[in-house]
Structures are given as structure tokens and as C-alpha cells.
Amino acid sequence: MIVAGFDPGSRRFGVALLLERQGTIRMLHCETISLKQMDFLERMQAMWHNLNEILERFRPDEAALEEGFLGANARSQNVLAQVRGVVMAAMIHHQVPLSLYSPRTVKQAVTGSGNAGKDQVQRMMGRLLCLESGAFKEDESDAMAVAYCHLLSRPRGVMKSARTTEKRRRK
Template identity: 35%
Template sequence: MRVLGVDPGLTRMGVGVVEGRIGAPMRMVAAGVLRSPADAPIAERLLVIEGQVEQWLDEHNPDAVAVERMFAQEGVRTIMGTAQAAGVAMVAAARRGLPVALHTPSEVKAAITGDGRAQKEQVAAMVVRILKLSSAPKPVDATDALALAICHVWRGGAADRIAEALQRQGVSLPSGNVPMHRERGRRKGGFR
């Protein structure tokens, strides 16, 4: 399973792609940061981010996209820009028919470190360890995006296995409960 993790932000959006599955070593495919000019109007900034997200989707061909779920801990102005940037990433994925999952920071921390209240340094250290890197990617937004992608591989893969087991037993899932990823290459042709 190949997952694009997105740590949303209007000025800096962390992106990271990992490949792996539950019970097997995971590897980093790419990590980086997308940027938009702080002095541009919001609509132009979102357009810049959308173009960069599209490039990452084209280049890395993920099976799913994992985005950090926002919560209103900071000021409304900050959360609005971050939420708008997250929405752009989700729309770009949906346009391609890719499943999108939202994970809260505490879910990611718990999945990566075992502690939902872990510090950023602890998460970064575990990302380095899990992906067998020499150091954490910089800036921290890229490392956070990798953590999101790792979390999704582990959580999304488990959800897929449960859904498949239920389907084999003849249990139908309520609408909206579909497997979290698809076989690679089956989603070409746009939104379904």
C-alpha cells in the first residue's frame, strides 16, 4: 500500500509518501513541503497548493491519501487557512477516485509511539526508526506527513482486513464503510 500523508498548512504543507503493509518493513518514497506565497490572496494560495498536490499525486501514484484532521485549538484565522488547505488536498485525491482518511494528531501519535500525547521529538524519532532513516526530514511538517502516512498504512490496512473478513462471512457493510485502499492501478480515469 502506498500512502500520501498530508500535514495541512497554508504557508507550509508537509507531504510524505510511504510504502508498506502491516507486519512488513515500511519505506519512505518521498517527503517534502509545499509552499504558497504569504502575501498572495487566499484563492491564489489555494490554487498554488492544489497544483503542487496534483504534482505529488502524479509523481507518486498513491493508493490512498491521509490528511490530518483539524481541531479548533488555535485561533479561528489559523484553523481556517489550514482547513482550506486540507480541503484542497482532499478534493485533489477525490477527483482521482482515491480514498481519503482523516487522522487526528493524537491518533497518529498513538499509532507511531504508543502514546497519544507524545511530543513531536518522540514522533520524529519513531518515524526515523520505522523508516530506517539516518535523520528526520526537515522541516518538521514533512516528518509529520510521514507519520500520518505510516499511521494510515497500519490503521487502514487493519480496517481493510476486517472489511474483507466480514465480506467473506457474508456480512454486508453499511454504506460508507468501504475498504480504505484499492489495488494499485485500478483507479485511473478520474472520479467514479
């Protein structure tokens, strides 16, 4: 199963695709879509285009998106709501089931603490997926965390991270 995870932002947008096979979770792809040099509507159009390319290339079975958080100001909330709308529209267009998770739920699933900082999430995703530190950006690790949270939340058998599998091979 392939799960796409998204960390929405209007200027930088994290995308990660995780592959779960036989209970083991591995990184398939991650990237940060950078949209800084465009006006808002151009950014939304570029995001739509990039999302469609990713969805056509990897054909995820399911997707997960981080919900907005209440701490942001009203303007930021509005912009992020529109960004999430672009993601939702792309998922509907490609008929990919989408689940939403609060930032607290994602952090809890990945680090064990709903109050974890971005650096903790990034370190933990590196450990769980056996990736070298610095091999991915903050937006990418957040997207990985959303996808990982979704995989852990699914009513399936026991999931193992790549790290657990690596340890077993070494013995």
C-alpha cells in the same frame, strides 16, 4: 501499496509517500511545499498544482490527512479547513480514497503517546523508517506519521517497519 500522508498548513505543507510491500514500510518520497511569499488564494492554487503533480507522479493507492485540532483560534481553524478542502478535492479528482486522523491518533500510533511532541514524532519516524536524523523536516515527519498511522490502521496482516527488517538482515 503506496500511501500519501499530508500535514496541512497554509504556508508550509508536509507531504510523504510511504510504500508498503510484503509487510515492510519504506519511505518513497517526502517534501515540504513552501508557500510563504503568496497571498492566500495563490497559495491554494499552488498547493492544488503541487498536489496534482505529486499524485500524477506517484499514483498513491490511498491517502491520509491529519484533521484539525480544537486548540487553534477560529481564524486558524478556518484557514486549515480550506487547506484540507484543497487536499480533499485533489483526492476526489484523482479518485484516491482519503482517511482522516486526529493528531492524537497519529501520535499514539507512532510514538505510543497521544501527547507526544513534534520532536518525538520526528525521532520516531526516523527510527521506524531507518532515516538519518536531520534528513527530513518537521512537516515531512508529521506527514510520514499520518501515512504510517494509516498503514497501521488498515485491516491487513502484520506490518513491519524498515527498522525491523534491517535488524533481521544484520543477524
